Amino acid sequence: MQRAEAARQALLTSHPESEVAVLKLDVGSIRSVLHAAQEVKLRYNRLDYLYLNAGIMPNPQLDIKAFFKGLFSSNVISMFATGEGILTQKDKTTSDGLQEVFVTNLFGHYLLVRELEPLLCQPEKTSQVIWTSSSNAHRSAFSLEDLQHLRGTEPYSSSKYASDLLSVALNRKHNQQGMYSSVICPGLVMTNLTYGILPSFFWTLIMPIMWLIRVFTNTFTLTPYNGAEALFWLFMQKPESLDALVKYHSLTSGLGNNYTQPHKMDIDEDMSEALYKKLQDLEDEVRQRLN
Numbered sequence: 001m002q003r004a005e006a007a008r009q010a011l012l013t014s015h016p017e018s019e020v021a022v023l024k025l026d027v028g029s030i031r032s033v034l035h036a037a038q039e040v041k042l043r044y045n046r047l048d049y050l051y052l053n054a055g056i057m058p059n060p061q062l063d064i065k066a067f068f069k070g071l072f073s074s075n076v077i078s079m080f081a082t083g084e085g086i087l088t089q090k091d092k093t094t095s096d097g098l099q100e101v102f103v104t105n106l107f108g109h110y111l112l113v114r115e116l117e118p119l120l121c122q123p124e125k126t127s128q129v130i131w132t133s134s135s136n137a138h139r140s141a142f143s144l145e146d147l148q149h150l151r152g153t154e155p156y157s158s159s160k161y162a163s164d165l166l167s168v169a170l171n172r173k174h175n176q177q178g179m180y181s182s183v184i185c186p187g188l189v190m191t192n193l194t195y196g197i198l199p200s201f202f203w204t205l206i207m208p209i210m211w212l213i214r215v216f217t218n219t220f221t222l223t224p225y226n227g228a229e230a231l232f233w234l235f236m237q238k239p240e241s242l243d244a245l246v247k248y249h250s251l252t253s254g255l256g257n258n259y260t261q262p263h264k265m266d267i268d269e270d271m272s273e274a275l276y277k278k279l280q281d282l283e284d285e286v287r288q289r290l291n
């Protein structure tokens, strides 16, 4: 909570007229999500925006061999833009008996949205739910038969693809009630997540190479400010005008200009419906276990 309080103070310094409240929430814990949602419902009557940004990539491993192979292939740009085929992770089980990446990146958020539906779906008004997804969300990493990615080595990619599917399902279910869901990709940003892949001093050393690569992909946004471009862009749009089947990417040009670009997602609407059904079943199961 110390860092949250520091962020609150910084916001109040830059925007003294605003009201900023903090609330403790561990999206990786079912009890914590339910407790925090209860607290939100006590404090507020409605929500206009819900940003689902929390996410983890535990124990990332870079496949050096695949990286060098990719470097000299025709897929090199796509490899730098998405990290496809060169990153794996080691997941673990939480005390709720769920896979940590699945619950932190997807299921905890799903449960939070379910709990907050009464505040998000209100007559005559619109609300926006925005997921921080990733260009690393690959259909090949996801399976409806293995939602939690117990049998694979790319739980991060699987969970992000699942968030894309879930966003599509939420739109189909709730647009008529005024709730709209979108997914964004911030691009490659230097944060604790990327410092888990390679140490921060190494990223600093290769920064000139990163700026050079940015000329070819525009996906190397590199700073949190640049990565937030799509969030800001979405905030300025009318939610009814957005395309549910599109992911909004923050991009930074070689000259350092930020812009947002929509990319059609590789999504099958039946699959998104099937995922929603499976998440509902799991929700019933975990709620029963808590009672």
Ligand SMILES: NC(=O)C1=CN([C@@H]2O[C@H](COP(=O)(O)OP(=O)(O)OC[C@H]3O[C@@H](n4cnc5c(N)ncnc54)[C@H](OP(=O)(O)O)[C@@H]3O)[C@@H](O)[C@H]2O)C=CC1
Binding pocket: 003, 025, 026, 027, 028, 029, 053, 054, 055, 056, 104, 132, 133, 134, 135, 185, 186, 187, 188, 189, 190, 191, 192, 193, 194
């Ligand atoms: N960095 C990148 O290149 C990219 C990142 N993303 C996504 O952006 C999002 C933010 O990640 P990023 O800033 O890069 O990484 P960081 O590791 O720097 O930040 C992760 C954030 O998620 C929060 N978080 C993690 N676990 C939990 C949890 N169990 N409960 C509540 N909050 C939690 C952290 O909170 P706290 O500070 O309290 O620990 C922190 O605010 C993630 O969803 C990530 O997948 C997507 C594409 C690229």
Ligand SMILES: CC(C)CCC[C@@H](C)[C@H]1CC[C@H]2C3=C(CC[C@]12C)[C@@]1(C)CCC(=O)[C@@H](C)[C@@H]1CC3
Binding pocket: 062, 067, 079, 080, 081, 082, 083, 086, 087, 133, 134, 135, 136, 185, 187, 188, 194, 197, 198, 206, 209, 210, 213
């Ligand atoms: C540029 C250097 C000389 C070598 C860096 C190689 C890799 C460590 C990176 C190349 C593409 C990167 C990437 C990600 C992580 C680091 C790389 C694999 C992500 C998967 C990080 C998390 C995301 O959500 C994606 C959007 C990133 C895609 C690109």
